[in-house]
Amino acid sequence: MITALKRNPNKIRQGSIIVDIILYTMAIVICLITLYPFYYVIIMSISSPQEVAAMNVFLIPKGFFLGSYELILKDAKMWWAYSNTLIYVTAGAVLNCLMAVLGAYPLTVKNLKGRKWIVVFLLIPMYFGGGLIPTYLLINKLGMYNTMFAVIIPGMVSIWNIILVRTFFTTIPEGLKESAFIDGASHLQLLFKVILPISKPIIAVIAIYSVVGIWNSWFDALVYLPNEKLHPLQMYLYRVVVQQSVDLKTLSLEDTRHAVANMLSSIQLKYAIIVFTTLPVIFTYPFFQKYFIKGALLGSLKE
Template sequence: MITDPRHAGRRTNAIRQGSRTADVVFHALALLVCLATLYPFYFVVIMSISSPMEAAAMNVFWYPKGFYLGSYELIVGDAKMWRAYGNTIVYVACGTALNCLMAVLGAYPLTVRSLAGRKWVVRYLLVPMYFGGGLIPAYLLVNKLGLYDTMGAIIIPGAVGIWNIILVRTYFATIPESLKESAFVDGASHWQLLFKIMIPVSKPIMAVIAIYTIVGIWNGWFDALVYLPNEKLHPLQMYLYRVVVQQTVDLKTLSMEDARDAAANMLSNIQLKYSIIVFTTLPVLFTYPFFQKYFVKGALLGSLKE
């Protein structure tokens, strides 16, 4: 059967362009997913600036009722919160730098084709990526290394990420061999090739590693709960955990006047929890746009198989 080429071209274009109805459905689904993702944070924001009475009664759903910034004033004036903020910044800065460095140093040798046993090393790395010793061996190791109740207990155990090494190795494999050979012809060593050529052209994957590490360390609190009994070393999320989960008041042991004051404080504390959540989340939200330029490209290229 002979078909008109013009009609075939029209059918091809129709398939490529898709159905308008399908486009509307997919856009509507994407919009619903966005709303379902953004609404919880929006709810926390409007709860944090609403009247404490309305927030405690859970009468706030779509827009703030009343206007109250007293919770933010309490947060700004809390010295313990700022100390936890400073600790978290130290953990994030040191942990991110160390994690990126270890990922690069671990990935580069695995791209050298002349390395003996290279494939066996890659297979070996897959084992600890999926299987771990558990909490008790990790606690004993941290204790034996003298890291218990020190900042190193948060920074050092997570310095080497197997998944990050595999991502960087896969990205390094996409760099043309001719570029590496040209560097060796010009007399470059492996260290010069790594730090002067490989890393500068690998900004996308480094951005991926950085943002993953920043978010992971910023949101981490369990390691501090296990390894840091000293509250002066606690990160911001551990401070948030103590405020949101552990804070309680027993009204039955108080006098009437004290009970009224405690009840008022409880109303303020309910809203304070939402304010702290907003205050601790904003830095991570503001960090992502700086990495967005390289993030998508690095995530796609780093996930491709060699």
């Protein structure tokens, strides 16, 4: 008697061409939707100013004009803001990584008294803050108002980063730490000579989070830095994109023509500045890519 073989409904079938086509199509569509806004800004920045002002550019550049980039490269104020941003990013990223490591390591020491209470204490300001006005008064009382420290110091400690690094440190085998202590290592030697060299993934995650966050930050400069010479690049972008305006009613005919030409250029200039200020962050990511995914997963999921 031949028994009929029943097909298992829970069996996973592989190699379906139709499913592969659907998945690839969905991935391509999602990539296009994600990348198109940045592509749109790029083609707007190199198209003819008249076409840009008329909003006739959608898929390919119309005309070719690099005058906006030439204006950017010749703008001394932009380069000054660029140098300020490099200072903020470098100092902020280094201090953020250092504070995260120094804050996370003691929380992994098992015989530290009150360790659990310290973790609870850190979680409170993570969810509840004093608000803008108390922070402004504190910055002013500390003498940091209208100085670079007003942007660097308040953001150098991130509780979320400390928790990420602490979670990563707990995945390091205890035997490695014990062997270091047997060899006569102190806590500082253990941290900087043993733990940090094998913690590159989570350090890379903290570094790229810090770099991107500080690079895109402008609100702190708006509140604490009235001196334009201290403004970062994003604040410069804010002034160009949001605050720039021309009143044509008060101009003569010839001046009006020049003003209209300047307005056409200024419309395109906004797109060029967006590209110019975004590219450095995009180019930064590939250097951390091999550590980023591993560090993000280990630091945030494994407990």
